[in-house]
Amino acid sequence: MTQDYRFHHLAIIARNYAETVGWYCRHFGFSLAQEWTAPDMLPGARMCYLRKGTFFMEIIGDGEKAGHHQVAEDPRQEYQIPGYRHFALEVDDVDAAVKTLEGDxxxxxxxxxxxxxVGVRAxxxxxxxxxxxxxxxxxxGRPGEAEA
Known part of the structure; x- marks a missing residue:
């Protein structure tokens, strides 16, 4: 039997749980789908799934942290640092989206x-x-899709 792999979620470790949850809900329209704690695994941490359509994000925040992730100082560095670097949200108009976010x-x-x-504006x-x-x-059109 062939296994079918489907995207489930993306996780972000946040310094401030409430601030990060609020940020994604306010700016991108995510909603809180589920909240929980796991005191034996991560004492003091709060966790949740945020949902936007079929896309889920797990936010893990508060509790103890063992350091910080490396943040690129310049956009060119973003693609030189190994590891996951970003996730993308599709919009109808990048310029309008950026203008709204800058205003906020x-x-x-x-x-x-x-x-x-690539055939995108980003x-x-x-x-x-x-x-x-x-x-x-x-x-x-999206890669692999026939143009209408």
Whole structure:
């Protein structure tokens, strides 16, 4: 039998649980789907699933931390540091999305740019912990899909 792998969630370790949960709900329209604690595994930590359509994010915050993740200082460095670097949210208009986020005080890490080789317009913003979120707009259909 062939196993079917389906995306389940992305996890973020947050310095401040409430701030991070609120940030993703306020700026991107996520809603709180479930909250829990695991005191034996992570004393003092709170956890939740945030949901946006079929996309889930797990936020793990508060409790003890053993350091910090490496945050790129410059957008070019974003693609030179090994490990997961960002996740992307598709939007209809990257420029309008960035303008709205900037108006709400969200720092833009990389302003909207057209990447002709991929056929997208994209920008990068940062959450309260410096995690990068890419905003992406397809300019020519999605890869692997027939054009209408």
């Amino acid at each position: 005080g969200v720092p833009v890490f990389f302003p909207p740019a057209t990447l002709d080789g 920008a990068l913003v940062r959450d309260p912990d410096g995690n990068t979120v890419e905003l992406i707009q397809w300019l020519r």
